[in-house]
Amino acid sequence: MNLSPSLQILFVDQPARSAAFYREHVGARVLESSPTFAMLALGDSARLGLWSRHTAEPAPTSGGGGTELAFAQPDRGAVDQLHARWTAAGVPVAQAPVALDFGYTFVATDPDGHRLRVFHPEGD
Structure with missing residues (x-):
């Protein structure tokens, strides 16, 4: 059996606030939303779940910062443009x-x- 992940879940304080952040700054499309959970589309097939850390079962044992969501960009200029846009919008860097x-x-x-x-891969 070959299992392939179809949904990445982040535990958040306020799913609606987090969904709005990802919609505005990442361009994610909200597929479903409730007071305790939101699911977003990241591109064609990736899904991001935002689950309230206050209602998740079993309760999460850690907070944010232990992992990363990574977004490849086509070149350095695109990285710099997104950095400038997020900085101007007050996204913490x-x-x-x-x-x-x-x-x-x-x-x-x-x-x-x-x-x-956010990165542009550069090889040897």
Whole structure:
């Protein structure tokens, strides 16, 4: 059997607030929403669930920042443009644009501290 993940779930304080953040800053489409859960479409097939940390069962044992959602961009200019747009909108930036061994990148955070890495991969 080959299992393939179809949904990534982040535990959040307020699903509606988080859904609005991802809709505005990532361009995610809200597929469903309730007071305790929201599901969003990220691109054609990726799904992001935003589940209230106050009602999730079993209760989550950690908060945001332990993992990253990563968004590849076509070139360095696109990385810089998104960094400028998010900075102007007040999205917290944890790491300014920088060249690392895998490519050009920056890291921002969502309202719950989940890390959002934007990058352009650059190889050898």
